[in-house]
């Protein structure tokens with residue numbers, strides 16, 4: 001074979017290839033790199049620039065998972081901390097919630113992506129940019145990944161983080177059941193000659209909003225259309241018509257730098273795994289942006305999957321660990337689909353829906369419903385079904401201020417390396433985890449304060465907690481090691497022989 005053609009079919013190997021370097025793919029790459037997995041991203045775009053602003057911020061639990069990796073400050077320093085939570089625009093305040101981050105963060109998606117990309121670059125993850133995954137074939141030992149830029153990759157696992165129209169999902173033959181759109185919106189970034197009516201407005205067609213962009217000069221328009229339309233490329237005339245239909249004027253709209261359409265199409269992948277191929281983020285679920293959930297649950301999918309995939313790739317855990325990714329995250333996605341559909345219905349502006357929204361608004365002002373829905377929208381209520389036991393089991397470990405042998409520490413700082421931790425708050429040295437000592441760090445510590453969880457309130461103090469790298473409690477002990485060996489084996493693989 002001629003040298004040139006031999007080079008063009010050269011195959012580069014990686015343990016994991018991620019299709020798509022949006023928020024989900026970048027977060028997943030960071031998680032895998034922390035676990036020393038050879039991971040690469042293939043991304044169609046040349047950089048993290050986005051046409052339009054898309055997601056407007058982060059919810060509390062997403063800030064917490066970033067804090068668990070020691071990178072939350074990078075985001076907090078660029079955004080605006082505020083109460084961002086709401087349900088169909090009914091505000092939900094979480095300032096009394098038991099979390100260090102009892103707020104959300106207003107920060108546009110391109111900024112979020114740039115920060116994540118910088119982190120991933122520090123972790124030396126290669127990104128094949130301006131390059132598309134065009135197909136793949138999986139066999140018993142790996143996946144051949146075809147790229148459109150004259151390269152071929154071979155991976156042990158391929159993860160589709162390639163957005164709502166995911167090629168990976170389609171080529172893997174994974175069903176995407178759900179609901180066609182019931183409404184469509186135009187979204188635009190423009191200048192206006194006249195002073196518009198700022199804020200949200202409802203009519204019988206739905207919800208419309210005009211807000212100032214960061215430079216305070218340009219306007220972000222979101223307007224629901226008179227009839228459901230599809231297609232990403234609406235015209236400026238359609239935008240003018242939509243404005244006139246709602247406001248009676250187009251406010252002299254000009255200099256339209258971004259114009260797109262989105263809908264409330266609601267679908268979820270039937271399975272998040274097809275043998276060596278996995279899905280995360282929008283590739284696994286799409287829904288209306290109501291409530292600002294998509295980016296947030298994509299990042300959290302990545303944090304659930306990352307350590308599990310790393311353990312399987314590193315030969316510590318059997319492949320069946322990957323099935324817990326679907327088992328845990330599919331119900332979370334299904335719940336988000338349901339709450340976005342409920343919000344879409346409540347956002348209609350006819351008199352009956354207005355009456356229903358006012359009723360809901362009264363309910364949401366009551367403490368119990370507010371806490372329940374605010375926890376849901378902020379991601380603080382997530383509980384993976386790990387069986388019965390202490391209320392902490394399957395829930396997020398709170399970021400307690402503990403005192404360790406080396407001094408005061410926040411629990412989240414123990415998770416910076418994305419490794420599991422056995423936090424022993426009882427007799428120092430009491431719990432023997434020697435057969436897992438290569439994978440699980442035991443930290444002896446003292447903590448005298450209350451254990452307060454979102455929604456549940458104060459719970460009994462456990463004597464020890466086995467914390468997974470994603471921050472969820474895999475085991476909570478009451479003073480003995482009952483069940484600890486099983487939990488260690490289930491989540492972190494069989495014991496190492498002495």
Ligand SMILES: Cc1cc2nc3c(=O)[nH]c(=O)nc-3n(C[C@H](O)[C@H](O)[C@H](O)COP(=O)(O)OP(=O)(O)OC[C@H]3O[C@@H](n4cnc5c(N)ncnc54)[C@H](O)[C@@H]3O)c2cc1C
Pocket residue numbers: 019020021022023024025042043044045054055056057109131132133134161162163164167187262280281282283289291292293294295296297298
């Ligand atoms: C108007 C609007 C407002 C929103 N507001 C919010 C909000 O406030 N909060 C929130 O949490 N979410 C919000 N979202 C949703 C959020 O934007 C998405 O959920 C989020 O971008 C999903 O991230 P992702 O990484 O899974 O997918 P994407 O961001 O779609 O990233 C996929 C990446 O894969 C790349 N790609 C695709 N195909 C290929 C291929 N074959 N090969 C290589 N690369 C490929 C793409 O270039 C892209 O970079 C909003 C969305 C819209 C439209």
